[in-house]
Every structure is written in structure tokens, then in C-alpha cells.
Amino acid sequence: MLSDKTIEEVEALKRRYPDPRGAILPSLYIAQREFGWLSPEAFEAVSIVLGVPKAHLRGVASFYAMYRHKPVGRHLIQLCTNVSCMIFGAEDLVSLLKNRYGAEVGGTSPDGRFSLVIMECIGACEAAPAMLVNEDFHNNLTENNITEILEKYK
């Protein structure tokens, strides 16, 4: 279940919009934050507070890339492989993450430490390649410094 504080947060969102559906996207974020991913319980909880059918929530959530439909590891790596990052070798980083940590694209390393998601351009092209680890931006990535950076995320 959602915590009382979170329920309040969602209720407040619900009041913001002329229709409770306006609160769907942010509420799903909140639930994702709380549950780590959009688990069946997460949908259930949001559905109850907003009074919107679960099927509708699932339909909406599946359209957007930022919602997680399976559990993620302790840290979420969102690596950009779009044009500028590709020009500067982002594909090699994808193989490195796979070989070194066992994190496949869309999957999680066997030790549960990293999940890897490929992003479209994250607007950090001036210092490509770039990634977000949880909410932290890292750019100018190379095969050397990426492992150094990831050391900080245990």
C-alpha cells in the first residue's frame, strides 16, 4: 500500500486538475518511486486513490518509456545511444556494461546492482556520450571513466 503521506500527495494532485485523470502520470511516478516499479500493487493503489480503472492506468503507462514494468536493480543506468552519443561511441559502452556487470539492455545485472535502460537523447549532447544514473547526470563518458563513475553506486 501507499504510505499516508503519498496518498495525500496523490489526493492533492487529483484536486489540481479538472478531471482526476490529469493526475495519472504524476501519480504513477509517485507510485513507482514508492514501489520501485509499477507492480500490480502500485496500479491497485493508484487506481483506488484516483478512482480510475486499473486497465486504463496500464494502458497509459505502457505508452511511456519512463515507467518500469518490472523490478529494477538498486541503481538505474539510463544510457543515451542517440546520435551525438552514438558518434562518440555509446554502443561500445553498452557492450562494456553487459560484459563487465552483466547488465543487458532492458535487464538487470545478476547481483541486482544495475539495471540498464537505453534512452533517446537526454539533451547532454555537448558532452556525449551521456547517462543518468538514478537522477545524476554523467557525461563525457569513456570506457575508462564509466567504470570509475559506477564505483560510486554500490
Next chain:
Amino acid sequence: MQQYRAHLMLCGGTGCIASESLKVKEALSAEIKKRGLENEVNVVFTGCNGFCAEGPIMTVYPEGIFYERLTEKDIPFLVEEHLLKGRPVERLMYKEPEKRHAVPAMKDIPFFNLQVLRVLRNKGLIDPEKIEEYIARDGYMGAAKAFTEMTPAEIVTVVKDSGLRGRGGAGFPTGLKWELAGRVSSDTKYMLCNGDEGDPGAFMDRSVMEADPHSVIEGMIIGARAIGANKGVIYVRAEYPLAVQRLNLAIEQAHEAGLLGEDILGTGFNFDLSIYLGAGAFVCGEETALMRSIEGKRGMPIPRPPFPAQKGLWGKPSVLNNVETLAQIAPIILHGSDWYRSLGTEKSSGTKVFALTGAISNVGLVEVPMGIPLRTIINDIGGGVKGARKKGGRTFKAVQMGGPSGGCIPESLLDTPVTYEDIVQTGAIIGSGGMVVMDDSNCMVSMARFFLEFTADESCGKCPPCRIGTKVMLDMLNDITEGNGKESDIETLQDLCGDIISTSLCGLGQTAPNPVLTTIKYFREEYESHIKDKWCKAGVCRSLCTFIVDEKVCTGCGACQRACTQGAVTGEKKKPHEINQELCIQCRACYDACKFGSINIGPAAMREGLLKDTPAVSV
């Protein structure tokens, strides 16, 4: 107010923070304290300055001396020399690419002095988290004028006369959009801001939201007044956490200052502004899809009319403007439409921000008057292709403008002025302003394939031409890059492009073929060599190339040998090396590592020939 004798403007934009400007900031504060300079020297942590490639960067005023690539270790020396002894530190100054001498003053660096900063007017000059600093630079003066001296109709007229066109991609006249929405009467109207910035290679909106959030808010307040909107939403990508944080703070501050909320500036006008986080769907940047997304639906575009100005968010009249468009508004109100038109051309007035990335020396944001030639942006401001001036260095091949809706412009068209009208003639579009520079090591067929993969993936699936058409084209491009292309493919692709353009529902599908069309138009021989000769001359498509060492050029330095992960390169030091074709996986690492241009790229057949030990085909 405290009087300081020096102001240190250290960049705190995403780029510089990533290159550790926070550590530099700490070191600076500590050193200044240690030297007892707290009352003389002021350190300001500014928003993105634009010259991210050289970060962390800092400008010291009043002299305007520009320092780059600072590390915490440089700080004690810098403080001692520059701030105590008055001797600027040459070692840390900017040097023109491949030249030695330092250029001390920011105003003498071409990157800065060819630019005119209107949207980026506060770039590197204010702390984006302090409303006072924004106000100190004429912030909210435009709003004050609009609210106290002008009627909504007058605001619309000024914006219309300025000739400002939407910077989100389509270039629709902003004043006209406001006028349409202003005329409709309704109990509720919405003023919306598009901060969804999804075009690959574009980051100007992120930068504006991070470095100058109040400029966006001020534009929205003025727009709201002009159309009579009481509610506003800024739709921002969730991938931009810093922008979200700074916008939230700015909204809070504007509220406290009486610039948002009820009875703004004592005029009885109410405007409630909030932020909405996108959830990672490119198509949500399209206006009708964006509104569906806020309504908690799948972000699918709907056919227009009705236009959002009549029936938009929650069925109410709505205006959606791009971040950069909105950041242009306050100065236009303050200085008038003639001032705005004094730069740019008749049909494309004012300035535009571009994001330079890819194979270019100075990556970063630039703001230039519309109408200047592409060549000036790329060569004089951008410093040309990275490494072009070295012997055997790279050469310019194309600049990609407009992301997946745009196209690749070749060298022969670099004198095209950047205006909406002229760029469209080339087959590309200005779009949101991304410019990705490509050199001769980029394969144009792969580039087209890449963008199509993006659109095929981001197509919302609602209309068949876009959903199926892009997929069919992608399959063909995959075939071509894998060596299975047919001679008829080029014509088939062109036909398909025409069909998709004319029958898709929204801008995504209508523009998706542009990258393919422009690469066929300007780089047809690359398609032909992929299809007929099974040869990717850039060495990108792995199954279409053979890497061999030119014995006459190879110096035997061993760089390629070290770069090869397969152990395919062998040879004695100072003697020409050799590539074992059986082990080679065509990863191109040797080619990129060679400083002498001694690795040649031959067609796929060459490798087969070598493997069979028949005499090699010459390149």
C-alpha cells in the same frame, strides 16, 4: 549592497557540473576565505554558459578574462596570481584550436563575439536560483510593462509585428497564435509551455530552463495576459531533473514576488502556473499529443482542426509555445518589435539558438542572428570539424539539422543562410535548432537508418502510413547496410517517402522521411556503393568493408595493434603492420587509432579475396 572588486562567474550548468565544477567552486570558496578575500571577491555559480566543451569555465569580471578546463588543483595558483597579484594566468586561458597563443578576453573569442544573446541574455551572468539576479538584469520589466501599460490586444500586436516565429520546430507566427486564442471567449484558457525537447542533438531548451528559468515564466505570464489565460502548465521531460528543480524554485519565488498567483502586480489578473513531467515519449512534444498526455491519456496526436487555440487542453482554448519562443517574449515587449526585427531577415526575424554537437571543435549552444550562413556557424563559431587541421585529419561531410524531422546538408550548401525559408529549400528544416556535424568517418546511409529507427520506434502507432511505412523503410535500410540491398531500393525508398509524407496524421510521420530523402539527394553515391559494390567507404557498416594497412604509409608505431581487441594486427615496431582478415571483426578501432591515415577501407569483396589468398583488389 556589498561592493566587490571582482566577480567570478563559474559555470554551474549540467555540462560543467559533470566536469566537476562543484569541486572547483568549493576550492575557490576555501581559497578565497584562506586569503581573506571574502569581502572583495564574489563567486557566482551561474547557469550554462554554452561553451560546455571547455568546462568547467569561469569568467572573471570586471576584466572579462575567460578561464577554461579548471580543476580544483588550479585554484590556489589562480587566486594568488590573478586576484592577489593581478596577473591573469595564461595557462588556463582559451587557446584557438590547434594554435598556441592564449585569448584572454571572452569578447575576443570567436565563439562568443559572433553571437548575439537575446534568449541567452543572462547566460553565465546570473545565479538561476535567485530571482533578484534575474530582476537586476531587467527581469520582469517586460511583464510589468505588459500589465501596467498595455492592453492584451497591444501585447498581441507587438509580438505579431516582431515577426517572432515559434522555435519549437514548425515556425508558426507566435503573435498570430496568440491572437486566435485571444479572440475565443471561455471561462478557462490555458497558456502552456513545451519543454519536452525530444529532438536528438538538441539541448537549448534544457539549457534555458536550467540557466534562466524566470525568462520562461515571464514569457508565460505575458502570454497569459495577452490571451486571457488563468492557468498555465510547463510540460518538462522527466529526464531533465535539474531543469525541473530550478523551474519549481523559480515558480515559488515568482509567487512570493506577486508575479504569479492572484492579483498579479495589483491588476486583478490571476495566473496559476504548475509543472507537468513528461514520461518519455518523443511524440508528446507534438502539441495535441502533449495535451492528451496532461489529460492522463496515451500521448497520441489528434487531427486538427479543431485547433488547440479553440479546443485544447481539457477542451479549453489553449496556446502552446516552446521554451525558447517564450524566452524571447520579455525583451520584445520591453524594447519593441522594431528592435526585434533589427536582426534577422524579413521572414525570419531575430535570433535563434542552435546546439552544435558531433564532430565539431566547439560543441555547445550558440545564439546567432537569423540569416547568417551555416558556414559561419560551423567554421567561425564552431571552430570547424574537430581535428580537421591536423595532417590527414577529418573533413566535413554534412551537418544534420532538425533531428529526425530534418535532413543532412552537404558542404556545397554551407553558404545557405539560416532562415526558415532557406533551410527548407535544402530538404532539411531548422527544427528546434540541433546541428549535428558529421565528418568523413560517418556513413550517411547508417545515419538515415539511425533516424528512421528512432521515428519507427517513437511512432505512436495511431496512423498506418507512419507506423507501417517507417518500418518498411527501416527494413530496407537495414538490408542496404547489411549488404542485402537491391538496385531498385533507392527508387522504392523515394516513392515510399512521398507516400508517408502526404498521408501521415501528424508532423512525426510527415517529416520522418526527410533524413532519407536528403541523404539520397546529396549522398546518392554512398547508397549506390553500399548496394552495388557492397562497400561502405566510411567503414561503418561492418559487413561492407575490409580494413587493410597501406604499407607505404604505415610507420609501425603500433597504435593500431594496441587498439585491436581481437589480436588481429601484427607487426614489428617501426615496420609496416598487417591485419589478419580471419580475426578482424571490422570494428574500425585500428582505423580510428591511426594518426597517419595508413589504414584503408576496401569493399567487402576484398576481404573475401584476401581470405582466399587471391591477389587483393587495389583500393
